[in-house]
Amino acid sequence: MRTPVSDPMRIGPYRIVGRLGSGGMGWVYLGRSPSGREVAVKVVRPELAAEGEFRERFAREVAAARVVSGAYTAAVVDADTEAELPWLATLYVPGPSLAEAVRADGPLPEPQVRRLGAGLVEALQAIHAARVVHRDLKPANVLLASDGPRVIDFGISRVDGAPGLTQVGVVVGTPPFMSPEQIRGATVGPPSDVFSLGGVLVYALTGRPPHGSGEAVRYRVAFEEPELDGITGPMRELIARCLAKRPEDRPRLDRLMAGLLEQEPREAVWPPPTVAHSIAARTQDLVKRRKQSTSVSVPSCLLSHARALLDAGLTDAMVTEAVVRGGA
Template structure:
């Protein structure tokens, strides 16, 4: 297999067009089928792919993602869990994540937060209907499409009520958006996703998680009330209920959906204007790629991708700067 410094040219029967993102688990590439269909292909890092336990966890992610179907989740198209490297392909959503959108343009309007909430509730209903608990719902795992949000990344989901593949007491997830029971290493159920949903809606409305981040966040989540400043008055009761410390005190998704629909008004605007512009730019770029025989990234983007690859490989900033200068 190719090293991360040289991105793959193909994955399975799909041509790799460019890199979309990278993280601790691996890389996400924009791929294209022979017919021109755009896909997001997640590739596992070699050091993780060589770990049998991680491969089992990745296989469960694929199983969970394939089991889920709904208007507000990104459908799985193909996967190779035995490959070198293993990969998972889903429908490509040409929109920013909620984390990107808020970071770039600030919190969403009250109307947009309500529409986001309705979509996320329906996504969780589809996920829970097949016995899956997401366990890592967060702004980076919510893509903003033209017709609503898409929930992605089932990397630490659990299927059919089985125990997740973790060590006893191991905490998995993103602390700022995790439920108290998850932080204590206790089993996570559908109510844990409801807690994360409340935290995501606070982030969308206020531009920050309800319990902050960094040092002390685990204590604040388990022991202190959430900070709901910035959350629209009509949503505070619903969001606050989602963030109850005890799972049994959180609303179920049907009740939550009724509440969100009840506070929506006819003036709702989706997608938000800046998000709509981001979708337009990404769609235009994708269209340009689809009419080309090869990647159409400008030279500067190639340099950025190569620099990121060098950083991923553990090289120093000086080496990256030298490589970019030679380019």
């Protein structure tokens, strides 16, 4: 996996403030527009940018994300799919992903999970209204904001009516949160996202996917019943319907919304206290960054450069030499 020797200072019109994360597809940076608006900028890795099919897939992601609008999705503000390294900018959400929140502090209480589920249903309603199927709804693609969740990453979404790049029988997605039809490589529609939503809710309540993980997860998703221990009452029944093997047996989103809100106690507060703490810390960090001058201090630059060199696999001695040379 290639890593840049140093992070870019600017992508398109956006000044790069810091790196938010990285993955197999590329890097995500915190950027700032000329007017000071924070954005998350996803940049494709060079080896993938050199592949024509991947560039086309990335262009499809941008197109899918642009047609979706809703309170619980992260809005696309800019993109350049023709750049040497294609990039996509969305509004920055200063909150952890559901995966991060559960890993750090454990499962969420049921009242908050009902609020979370209602927000995700509303997000899927907006996505499906735009004739898009997300196909990769999972805890890592759900950001927890102060006013509710945000669904992100339309990398393998499918726009209804648009020719697909995925060949018949080829499986794409994240197996523990994929639907049985997706596991089989069959055509998927909105009910597939409902199945994935059921899996996300199980994860939020228990800290694990409903069919586990590992090599056998594909078989369990396709043929075995989900593990719902620890989930009781109407919530268990609702999730079980979402995880039905046959797409036609899963609830419509409007009925799912009604079921989630029917049992929601009035005292259900969003965000949960631990998530609120994480959001506050990220927001404070943003405030500090805004107060900094537009030019980054030399020590900060050198520290960032050192981290990037270490990421690239260079030795401590080589890093020290580079940092000293840079500060000379």
